[in-house]
């Protein structure tokens with residue numbers, strides 16, 4: 001079977017050009033301030049530092065302003081809450097994110113709850129998350145939005161299809177399960193959300209039309225776990241002996257799936273551009 005690769009890098013570039021045009025038309029021509037993203041990073045987690053650096057690179061690339069606050073590993077919850085309060089109040093910051101995961105001594109729920117939902121461009125605040133589940137307008141988490149946009153670009157129908165998601169994280173698995181199953185377009189997919197306590201995951205994946213893998217384990221999904229012609233979305237990214245691997249075992253899935261996202265160059269660039277799309281949306285909404 002010929003497997004078509006879903007090119008997230010190319011689509012992200014197209015969206016970048018659209019964002020640049022909107023910034024020119026709606027912001028620069030009207031002599032308004034250009035959008036400004038705040039980023040709060042705590043500690044020295046290598047993956048988080050790499051993610052944040054990539055987000056900054058994308059801001060520079062597109063001409064969106066950014067402010068990075070990098071707090072040390074032993075930062076108190078009080079200090080982090082104060083930093084968030086400043087970003088909530090700042091007339092210059094349109095939207096901001098607190099890079100996750102946080103150190104164990106910080107209460108992640110308390111931190112997310114303290115973000116002004118109107119500036120929550122990650123879409124992680126319960127107000128935005130709840131609105132998303134209730135079919136109301138809100139910020140949608142960037143990876144979920146990136147997956148839907150990439151599927152739409154390749155005219156892959158999700159309505160009526162059976163989707164299996166592996167991984168129930170609040171950042172990827174759960175939001176994409178909500179968006180795919182909503183009574184909306186895109187939506188109307190029949191969704192099974194599997195996770196580390198699901199016995200016999202391949203029982204589900206072998207029946208799936210669409211499989212989204214966000215489990216954080218390199219090469220987790222093998223070709224023998226899927227049906228021929230399925231559509232496979234790989235959200236994972238791992239550095240392994242100078243190679244970059246996804247959550248999907250590319251070699252055994254390639255040739256059996258009809259569509260597959262490469263790693264790198266699939267969901268990663270889509271996630272980064274969707275964060276900036278949300279930042280532009282915040283700038284247009286809030287001023």
Ligand code: GUN
Pocket residue numbers: 051097098099100101122142143171
């Ligand atoms: N950590 C991994 N992905 C993300 C993301 O999309 N947003 C934030 N804030 N932290 C993350």
